[in-house]
Amino acid sequence: MDKPSLDEARDRAQALRAKLDYHAYRYYALDDPEISDAEFDRLLGELQDIEARHPELVVPESYTQRVGGYVSPQFASVAHAQRMYSIDDAMTIEELDRWLARTDEALGATPERPVAYTCELKIDGLGVAATYRDGRFVRAATRGDGSVGEDVTLNVRTIGDVPARLADAGLAGLPHGGAGEAVEVRGEVYMAKSAFARLNEERDLAGKPVFANPRNAAAGSLRQKDPRVTASRDLATFIYAVADPAMVQVSTQAQFLDWLRSCGFSVNPHAERCESAAAVHEYCAQALANRNGLDYDIDGVVVKVDSFAQQQALGFTSRAPRWAIAFKFPPEEKETVLREIRVQVGRTGFLTPVAEFDPVTVAGSTIARATLHNMDEVRRRNVRVGDTIVVHKAGDVIPAVVGPVLSKRPADSVPFEMPATCPSCGSPVVHEEGEVAYRCISIDCPAQSLERLEHWQSRKAMDIDGMGPEMIGRLVDAGLLRDVADIYSLTVGQVAALPTGRTYRTRAKGHDVGDPIPTGRRTAEKLVAQIEASKSRPLSRVLFGLGIVHVGSSVADALATAFPSVELLRAATEEELAQVDGVGPVVASSVAEFFSIPENLEVLARLGAAGVTMADEPPTAPERPQTLAGLTFVLTGSLQGMTRDEAGAALKALGAKVSGSVSKRTSYVVAGEAAGSKLAKAESLGVPVLDQAALERVLETGEPPAPADPA
Structure with missing residues (x-):
């Protein structure tokens, strides 16, 4: 097979950067990953290979050149004292061994003078940096993009194991006893499995959606606008790093962990100092064997060169330290029996096959179903009803089918085929030749109706707070909702009387034990008010x-x-x-x-x-001169201090048109942090690109960008 040409390599690199940016946003900003860590690492590895073969294709915004993460506009931005780097991954023991061998060689290790490593459990939580000045806690920030994070000081203050003041024994390890000094320590905020179970039970009883896993719960809890909510969530921390090692009067990572303990920080008790590859292997094997016995989630082991002097000698790449690596655990796999491949119908009629199998406990929780995505994926995985299959949780989060155990396949099994008619309404299913998707074309399909109702109330659509999937399901079951127009005929009385699906556990006024609990008038009034407000959406x-x-x-x-x-x-x-x-x-x-x-x-x-908006109000006379009339802008990436929607509204106020796609007719592309495929397309078409500073000049002066403005 011929090697890819430079143009093919450039196109593939641009596509990979766009995918990595999208999935990093899902993981860091939304806490809602769509792919596993392993799949993300595979994409990153492919991009690294391309850039290694073609150094001329490396660009500063490439994911290989920066730390993953995003900064939410919901919180004030905080610049870290030193950059918070990512850590490179080793997905196999062989990759870990190659890293150990390279590190030993770089540091001149000999049998008489081996390199020592500190091994620590890799906590599956949210990275945070806490600053202490004169020994007192003054600020905390999320990792963000590595250089700038979100100010979560008030929320971190509520976490019980974060000391308000460093203990005297720890202060003694700082210059001048900490007087006049600022030190930034780093670690992970997490939620214990037991706390996670209690939180989800409470939310379920209150009729609220439950969290998918402890990491999502921790991230959502830390990013609350109201610190009282964070305080109620039972978060905890493990601290393991410092922005500037020179601040602390120790010379190794093992000694540093002891210093953290002397300060009063919570430090994971399972860290060990290892003086050989065999000792590192043993630590990783023990951690993997014991992971489910811990009351917190881990997804690997972080191996660090123990000596701070040797760490300094090895230094950093553009995105990660050369003196540390994360050995990622393989997903825990279990065998079970595939009982059914059920076909779901989505909002736009697309049919999705879903595997239903005997319940099995994987990575600490029980799963019984997993999406198979599409017919091509069913064929690729070669799974059939009745098969004994191997399942795991991709990234220890998302249930997934690995494939069948062919030696256990029943003799009478048959390949799965997509139905010719919709399983929800019986209408014909359309499948265009060469396309992956199968689709029901009936507008009256009940399954599509439910999905459309959920989409209608979503934040980017009509933004009806309180009308989530559970409420919609109850309204549909009660016969009150069939389509989106029915929402606007709901009354307070109808909603208040809806059963919540729960029953009274003790006697209450007018109710006996076992009576159904209704939604209640207060909740109903709030929902109906939200529905009324949605009528004025543009x-x-x-x-x-x-x-x-x-x-x-x-x-x-x-x-x-x-x-x-x-x-x-x-x-x-x-x-x-x-x-x-x-x-x-x-x-x-x-x-x-x-x-x-x-x-x-x-x-x-x-x-x-x-009364729902069917026509926008005629535009009034513009308050500002329409100096950007005739110009089309496209916004991509994240902006500091404003959202893309806010920036777009400001440009429109000056007469500009704001588009969602780049073409030859685009006047300018505004590229923020982590800009993706739109930036690449602009560069390929020769469309001028503006950075945020240029955008701000345009908005301030009202004048079109000067020729020198493009980034």
Whole structure:
């Protein structure tokens, strides 16, 4: 096979950077990963290989050149005293051995003078840095992007094992006894498994959605706007690092951990000093064997050169220390029997096969189902109903089917095939030749209806707080909801009387033990008020909420700008729709199809009669001169101090058009931190790129970007 050309390598590198940025955002910013750590590391490894073969393709914004993570605009930004680096991963013992051998060679190790390593458990939590001045706690921040984090000082103050003042024994290990000195220590905020179980039980009893795993619970708890919520969540810490080792009067990592204990910090008790590769192996094997017996989640072992002097000699790459590596545990795998491949129908009619198997405990919790994604994936994994299958949790979080144990396959098993008719409504299933997706085309499909209801109330659509999946399920079961228009006929009395699915455990006024607990008037009033408020959402949000195939929030915004009423949009031809920037023929065909279905038009008429926005207000005279009229901007990446939506609104106030996609007609692309594929496309098309400083000058002066502005 021929080696890829430079152009092919460049295209693949750009695609990998976009994928890595997207999945890093899901993990760090949303605490909602879509892929496993192993799959993320595989993508990163492929990008590293390409850049190693073609150094000319390395760019500063590449994920290989920076620390993963994001800074939320919800909190004030904090600059770390020193950069918080990532740690490179070893996915196998062989990779770990190669790193140990390279490190020993770089440090001139001999049998008489071996390199010592400190091994520590890799805690699955949220990285945090805490600053102490004159021995007193003054500030805490998340890791963020490595250089800048989120200020979570008030929340960290509520964590019981974070000392408000360093103990005298620890202060004695700082210059001048800590007087006039500031020291930044680092570690992990986590939630114990037992605390996680209690929290989810409490949330379930209160009718609130439960957390997926302890890490998500810890991250969500630390990022609360109200510190009282954080205080109620029973968080804990393990501290293991310092921004500037020269601040502490010790010379090794093992000694440093002892110093942390003398200060009053919580330090993991399982750290060990190892003087050989065999000792490191033994530590990793013991940690893997004992992981499920711990009351907190770990996903590997961090191996560090023990000597601070040797650490300094090895230094850092652009994103990670050369003196440390994280040996990642392989996912725990169990065998079970696949009983059924059930097909789910999504909001837009796409059919997804889901494996249903005998319950089995994996990585500390019981799983009984896992998505198989699509028909191609079913064929690739070669699984059949009745098979004994191997399952694991990808990244110790997401249930996944590894594959079948072929030696245990029943003789009468048959390959799985997607149904010809929708399992929810019986309508024909459409599958275009060469496409992966199978889709139900019926607008009346009950399964799609449920998904559409959930999409309609989501934050980027109509943003109806309190109408989550559980509430929608109860309303549907009660016969009160069939489509999105039904939401606007709900009354306080109807919602208040809804059963919550729980029963009274003790006698209460007017209720006996075992009586169903209703939703209640207070909750119902809040929900109905939220529904009323949603009527005034702009047309773009309505269009996005309708769940039209291929219409995301940016396309909905473009359509509402070009056709500022439902009537105008309905009357537009496919050719007219396709002319809208960011739409094109595929999206235009989908929009036209949506407005050609009588059932959809009936729902829109009922929404309009209920008072939901069907047309945006005519634009008033602009408050600022429209100095950017005729210019089209595309925003990508994260901005400091403002969201992309806020920046887009400010540009529109000056007359600019803001698009969600880059084309030859784009005037400028604004590239923030972790900009992805849109930046790459702008560079390939020769579209001028602005950094945040240039954007801020444009917004301040109201003048188009000067030729020197592009980054």
